Amino acid sequence: MAYIEVAHETRQFQNGDQTTVANRDISFTVERGAVVTILGPSGAGKSTLLNILGGMDSPTSGSVKIDGTDIAHFSPKQLTTYRRQAVGFVFQFYNLIPNLTARENVELASQITHDARDVTETLTLVGLKDRAANFPAQLSGGEQQRVAIARAVAKNPKLLLCDEPTGALDYQTGKQVLQVIQDAARQTGTTVIIVTHNSAIAQMGDQVIRINDAQIQSVVTNDHPTPVAEIEW
């Protein structure tokens, strides 16, 4: 059984008498442990899909099965539990708590789940063991994003969702961050979804899902995903 099974998922937003269809009849499957990239231009519906997979929003219709459970009709309380237990998020702007150290930011996340990963081990995984006592303002953008990745991975999530994780970083730092995500995924067996508008970055995926104008344009399985070190953009 596929780990993620999205079938005929549609999300529309109603503002007065104006209807925006952000996702239209989206269907795809993802195997457990895969690194998937979702590629598409601005406004295509990528964040809407990621929010639905992460339990931050629900579809208007269709089903969204994660590990065999359809979360499409979850109550707000069920969604909260799902987000807390199953999902790690990495955003474009790291969203760290400024008055907590790197270690404390990671600890905070690990405290809300029963099955947390060791905090030191997680900081080591992202190459920041020696910066654990630093506050976010004392870290570079790339280091802050690595803390955000450690925070997401510390929850030991089944699903790691990354929305434009390199959007605020320069080229070289962006590559390092993608490498950390790819390594963390491989080492922990976590299923990872990375949203990007960059077609070069998308090639790091075991599967590349292209979205355009709210619809799936193509789903391509990459038998040989490009190692991050070889990606140029």
Ligand SMILES: Nc1ncnc2c1ncn2[C@@H]1O[C@H](COP(=O)(O)OP(=O)(O)OP(=O)(O)O)[C@@H](O)[C@H]1O
């Ligand atoms: N809460 C909302 N209310 C109304 N319309 C929305 C809402 N959220 C998203 N939309 C609309 O849905 C469409 C898809 O938006 P979405 O943010 O998913 O696109 P995206 O591919 O992530 O774009 P970007 O790369 O610019 O972030 C857009 O037309 C957007 O304006």
